[in-house]
Amino acid sequence: MDVHWHRRDAQNDQLQVLSGVSAVFSSLLKAVQDNPDTVRTVLVAISAFATVVTVFLPKLRTSVLKTRMKSVALERDQLRAKDRTRLATESISRHKAASQGSLRMVQRQGVRQFVEKLDLQRALADEKTLASLRTAGFRGQNALNLFLAARFGLPFLTLSLTAFWVFGMNGLIQYPTMVRILVCLIGGYVGFYAPNLYVSNAGSKRKHSIQMAWPDSLDLMLICVESGMSIEAAFKKVSEEIGVQSTALAEEFVLTNAELSFLPERRQAYENLATRTGLESVKAVVQALTQSERYGTSIGGALRVLSDESREARLNAAEKKAAALPPKLTVPMILFLLPVLFAVILGPAVIQVSAQGGLFGTALK
Numbered sequence: 001m002d003v004h005w006h007r008r009d010a011q012n013d014q015l016q017v018l019s020g021v022s023a024v025f026s027s028l029l030k031a032v033q034d035n036p037d038t039v040r041t042v043l044v045a046i047s048a049f050a051t052v053v054t055v056f057l058p059k060l061r062t063s064v065l066k067t068r069m070k071s072v073a074l075e076r077d078q079l080r081a082k083d084r085t086r087l088a089t090e091s092i093s094r095h096k097a098a099s100q101g102s103l104r105m106v107q108r109q110g111v112r113q114f115v116e117k118l119d120l121q122r123a124l125a126d127e128k129t130l131a132s133l134r135t136a137g138f139r140g141q142n143a144l145n146l147f148l149a150a151r152f153g154l155p156f157l158t159l160s161l162t163a164f165w166v167f168g169m170n171g172l173i174q175y176p177t178m179v180r181i182l183v184c185l186i187g188g189y190v191g192f193y194a195p196n197l198y199v200s201n202a203g204s205k206r207k208h209s210i211q212m213a214w215p216d217s218l219d220l221m222l223i224c225v226e227s228g229m230s231i232e233a234a235f236k237k238v239s240e241e242i243g244v245q246s247t248a249l250a251e252e253f254v255l256t257n258a259e260l261s262f263l264p265e266r267r268q269a270y271e272n273l274a275t276r277t278g279l280e281s282v283k284a285v286v287q288a289l290t291q292s293e294r295y296g297t298s299i300g301g302a303l304r305v306l307s308d309e310s311r312e313a314r315l316n317a318a319e320k321k322a323a324a325l326p327p328k329l330t331v332p333m334i335l336f337l338l339p340v341l342f343a344v345i346l347g348p349a350v351i352q353v354s355a356q357g358g359l360f361g362t363a364l365k
Contacts, residue, residue: 111145120148132196134276136203137248147195154191162187206248207278213246214281215314217253218307226300231289232257252276266293281310 115121125148133143165171166180217238224234235257243250252273259269267290274286288302 108142108145111149112141115145115148118152120152124148124151131275131278132199132203135207135278136199137206137251138199138202147199150195151192154194155188156191158191158194159184159188203278209246210249210252210277211279211281211314213242213249214279215307215310216245217242217249218285218303218310222300222303222307225303231299232260235260281306281313284309 121144125144129147130144133139133147138144138147162184166184172180172183220238220241221234224237225231229237235253239250239253239257242253255276256269256273259272260266263269270286270289270293274283285303285306288299288306291297292299292302
């Protein structure tokens with residue numbers, strides 16, 4: 001019953017609204033019939049207002065557009081002024097850098113001409129030398145030219161300094177002349193071998209830095225690959241993250257990523273990475289990447305296994321060094337620790353025996 005009464009109330013409300021609307025329309029029609037002049041006046045006013053709006057609205061829009069264009073032009077002029085200032089500052093800095101870099105360029109050209117004139121590359125360099133320079137992080141022809149110039153010039157410099165010390169300052173004057181000449185020759189040989197020693201030490205330090213950061217880089221690469229990144233994107237991301245731990249490894253990843261972009265074969269870029277580093281762990285990863293490129297296999301599992309192997313290899317190397325310490329400490333202990341120990345233990349007994357007359361002598365007075 002309640003629902004029925006509610007429906008009847010809703011219908012009554014709708015009828016009241018319709019009746020009200022019809023009453024309004026009927027009153028309007030009656031007003032139009034009674035006062036036609038008023039209706040005409042209202043229509044004329046509406047027409048005039050529409051005409052005014054139609055005529056002046058485009059002008060208002062144009063003025064707004066002009067204002068916005070002026071603001072945009074003003075902002076553009078400000079940006080241009082800032083760009084001019086920045087370019088002027090950069091041109092000044094470039095001019096200063098060019099004035100400094102021109103001296104470096106002249107020096108590099110002079111070294112290159114010196115090396116080419118004497119043909120030092122054929123006489124003092126081979127593939128092993130180039131590989132050593134790349135392993136130490138010295139790339140390019142300029143590094144090779146400086147290395148060759150150092151190998152050629154340092155022997156004369158060290159020979160001259162040694163001869164000046166031996167003969168000019170009367171060093172080793174108590175020795176025969178042949179011995180002094182031999183010392184001068186040894187000084188020249190030291191100068192000839194010093195660049196190789198420097199490059200070898202730099203390469204060893206660089207390889208150690210890469211070896212220590214390599215397992216962490218494999219973990220980062222595994223995360224990137226499993227998240228859906230390509231090898232290029234993974235190399236780029238790992239190079240950005242691993243640079244804090246090993247700058248050398250970050251440089252190798254950046255260089256490998258660049259070689260992947262322009263070399264005709266991706267396998268060559270991977271092999272270049274293994275050649276530059278000279279590490280077995282890197283060669284294993286390169287082989288896995290090459291097989292993945294050739295056969296389309298998943299690289300995630302291989303990277304996980306290689307990362308674990310790299311960590312185990314680093315742990316084994318640490319254990320090997322720890323196991324080698326006792327034999328190495330034997331000689332220092334015999335030479336330095338045992339004499340002190342004997343002196344501490346036997347010293348008081350020797351003093352007491354001496355104070356009591358000693359074994360064969362008289363007592364100390």
